[in-house]
Amino acid sequence: METLFELGEDLAVGAVESKNEYCEHLPDNVLxxxxxxxxxxxxxxxxxACKHxxxxxxxxxxxxxxxxxxxxMYLIQAFITS
Structure with a gap:
C-alpha cells in the first residue's frame, strides 16, 4: 500500500507530533x-480533506x-482521489 504523497511513516508521525513545525515556516510563495x-x-x-x-x-x-x-494515510488518499 502506497502512503499519501509518498511520505515515509517516520516523517508523517514526526509531522503530527511536531504540530505543523515545518508548515508554520513555509513561505507563502511556495504554497x-x-x-x-x-x-x-x-x-x-x-x-x-485537510479540514477533516x-x-x-x-x-x-x-x-x-x-x-x-x-x-x-490510505484512507486519506482514497478520500482525496474520490
Missing part, C-alpha cells in the same frame, strides 16, 4: 507555486500508533 497548477476542484478537495483530517487528528491524537498510520 502559491504548488496550488497555481491545480484545478479549482482539486484545491477544494485538498481543503476539505485536522479535526480527526485533534480528536484522536492519543489513539495514534505506528501500525494505524499507514491505514490512515
Amino acid at each position: 502559491k507555486n504548488i496550488f497555481k497548477y491545480l484545478p479549482y476542484q482539486d484545491i477544494c478537495r485538498c481543503h476539505l 483530517i485536522h479535526k480527526y487528528l485533534n480528536e484522536h491524537i492519543a489513539e495514534f500508533s505506528r501500525p494505524n498510520l499507514s491505514d490512515l
Whole structure:
C-alpha cells in the first residue's frame, strides 16, 4: 500500500507530533507555486480533506500508533482521489 504523497511513516508521525513545525515556516510563495497548477476542484478537495483530517487528528491524537498510520494515510488518499 502506497502512503499519501509518498511520505515515509517516520516523517508523517514526526509531522503530527511536531504540530505543523515545518508548515508554520513555509513561505507563502511556495504554497502559491504548488496550488497555481491545480484545478479549482482539486484545491477544494485538498481543503476539505485537510479540514477533516485536522479535526480527526485533534480528536484522536492519543489513539495514534505506528501500525494505524499507514491505514490512515490510505484512507486519506482514497478520500482525496474520490
